[in-house]
Amino acid sequence: MEPDVKTFMSGSPISVDATESALGALDLMVDHGIRHLPVVDRSRRVVGVLTFDDLRAAFPQAISLREPPPASDRFEMRDVSVGEVMTYAPVTATVDTPLDQAAGLLAERRIGCLPILDEQGRLEGIITEVDMLQALATLLWTQRKNDASQEARPAVTLIDTLRSERDHILVQLGKYEEHEQEITERRRGGGLDLVEQGAEVTEAEFTEELAELAARRLQSLDHAIERAEDGKLGHCESCSGRIPAARLRALPGATRCIRCARRSETPS
Ligand SMILES: [Zn+2]
Known part of the structure; x- marks a missing residue:
């Protein structure tokens, strides 16, 4: 069976909506140690993606994934909303997308994550570069085992x-x-x-x-x-x-x- 993204994606990912504050989104990233947040509408349709790099490019203050911004910075950061800094209409995939195709999308478009949609186009999961490396490691390991049995x-x-x-x-x-x-x-x-x-x-x-x-x-x-x-x-x-x-x-x-x-x- 060909490996598909479903096997390697993270299901039920944390998401935000476009009206939330970008600072709140940053706090979520810091809390969960993640760099990518799908942005969804009320019916969980994906309308955008917000990445840590987007936030770093948007805020004049230096930000880090290791700790939330200090109180002195937060006051100036609070007025930016997610919808102002996210990427609209991001590249997405579905649970049935073959893994190699998803990896190709990440590489060709130079993006760090793909929101994964269900049949109704609603957010079902997310697959990131790190997930993709994990998949690669797993598949290479399996292949080596198969090769060894063919020797x-x-x-x-x-x-x-x-x-x-x-x-x-x-x-x-x-x-x-x-x-x-x-x-x-x-x-x-x-x-x-x-x-x-x-x-x-x-x-x-x-x-x-x-x-x-x-x-x-x-x-x-x-x-x-x-x-x-x-x-x-x-x-x-x-x-x-x-x-x-x-x-x-x-x-x-x-x-x-x-x-x-x-x-x-x-x-x-
Ligand atoms: Zn020899």
């Missing part, structure tokens, strides 16, 4: 991966070759001035370089597939320890584990 039969899955990559490279090599031919024909056709000829040469060289890299990768894939068919793939030639599947996926030609490979590269 037991690496040859079967890995050899399939290598073969399918090999097929892709063959297709790609064909495309490079076609492209090189096109360039050759264009140059033979004549009618190009010096600048155009120069551009064609550069492109031809670049394509050739790409083709060379692909051919090299193909060679190491062939080698790896051969080793896999012999049942030798996944074991280090030097220490006969296991080479992790991730290393073989990145470097199919690897015949040694990373430790032995490093040791041999270190000048003695």
Whole structure:
């Protein structure tokens, strides 16, 4: 099952309404140690988001999340209302939004939280950057556990991966070759001035370089597939320890584990 925001959001979040004082909102943030407050109307529809950074930008006084503003500042701060400093029509998500999509929204829009709405568009939860990091940590941990249980039969899955990559490279090599031919024909056709000829040469060289890299990768894939068919793939030639599947996926030609490979590269 794909992870969605529901698993990682905070439900029933603390919220404020736009007519409340910004100072009161700041006190809420300090009390609860939070940096984001959804702003809702009477029917709990989200109309905005107020962040600690909004307040810091709005108040001339220095404010902190660690302690409420001193009495001497409070008098001057009391007249600002939430509606004057919040962000209107914030980006939101629903409980069914896939987690990766929500993370993408936070990153692309450079925002610190997403209010999460229910089917009627009412506030149901909130997901923040910190929640997202928590999710990432959890998912990476789960993935590592799954990878570890797959290590037991690496040859079967890995050899399939290598073969399918090999097929892709063959297709790609064909495309490079076609492209090189096109360039050759264009140059033979004549009618190009010096600048155009120069551009064609550069492109031809670049394509050739790409083709060379692909051919090299193909060679190491062939080698790896051969080793896999012999049942030798996944074991280090030097220490006969296991080479992790991730290393073989990145470097199919690897015949040694990373430790032995490093040791041999270190000048003695
Ligand atoms: Zn080794």
